[in-house]
Amino acid sequence: MKFFADTAEIAAIQELAATGLLDGVTTNPSLIAKSGRDFKEVTKEICAIVDGPVSAEVVALDHETMMKEAEVLRKIADNVCIKVPLTIDGLKTCKKLTGDGTMVNVTLCFSATQALLAAKAGATFVSPFVGRHDDNGFDGMQLIGDIKLIYENYGFKTEILVASVRHGIHVLQAAQIGADVMTAPPSVIKGLFKHVLTEKGIEGFLADWAKTGQSI
Numbered sequence: 001m002k003f004f005a006d007t008a009e010i011a012a013i014q015e016l017a018a019t020g021l022l023d024g025v026t027t028n029p030s031l032i033a034k035s036g037r038d039f040k041e042v043t044k045e046i047c048a049i050v051d052g053p054v055s056a057e058v059v060a061l062d063h064e065t066m067m068k069e070a071e072v073l074r075k076i077a078d079n080v081c082i083k084v085p086l087t088i089d090g091l092k093t094c095k096k097l098t099g100d101g102t103m104v105n106v107t108l109c110f111s112a113t114q115a116l117l118a119a120k121a122g123a124t125f126v127s128p129f130v131g132r133h134d135d136n137g138f139d140g141m142q143l144i145g146d147i148k149l150i151y152e153n154y155g156f157k158t159e160i161l162v163a164s165v166r167h168g169i170h171v172l173q174a175a176q177i178g179a180d181v182m183t184a185p186p187s188v189i190k191g192l193f194k195h196v197l198t199e200k201g202i203e204g205f206l207a208d209w210a211k212t213g214q215s216i
């Protein structure tokens with residue numbers, strides 16, 4: 001499963017990229033606003049840090065303006081992936097852009113039939129928001145399982161990008177289902193490295209090693 005960082009914070013992306021385990025980045029208008037940065041500048045910087053896809057989202061609601069915004073966004077770097085909302089105009093834009101060979105991430109997906117539409121529109125990625133789905137009394141991971149089944153039934157190439165990930169259990173379940181990608185805040189990704197017994201084990205080994213008086 002590929003790991004994307006869901007952030008527009010440069011320092012956090014650099015830190016994760018340095019592990020060699022970061023496959024891409026997702027941004028959205030709220031994350032850009034949170035960064036306090038100019039969207040073009042920050043997107044360009046992110047694209048230079050990671051080789052993989054960097055999702056940059058359109059903000060228009062109509063197809064024509066979405067196409068114009070996508071043109072601006074895709075000129076920023078070769079690895080920009082245009083993010084469009086799961087609406088009729090968003091999917092029209094997706095179909096057009098992927099037909100031209102541009103990567104598209106269809107975002108704000110909350111049902112398996114929406115995901116079916118995204119795949120029919122040729123989306124590179126579909127982003128079901130599991131955390132927000134859970135928050136509203138639905139089962140986010142059931143949604144991922146349903147999408148996986150439908151995509152396998154028809155051999156769709158669209159990758160399932162599990163989004164709105166809130167904790168390690170979401171990551172575990174996404175991997176168990178066989179999702180292609182998950183995107184999570186840097187704090188969640190960093191949390192995956194940690195285990196109290198790993199820390200305790202290191203502490204014990206180092207204490208015993210110190211008693212030997214040796215060095216490597």
Ligand code: E4P
Pocket residue numbers: 006026027028107127129131132163164165183
């Ligand atoms: C995905 O691409 C979105 O940016 C993101 O996962 C939304 O997550 P949130 O529900 O935590 O805002």
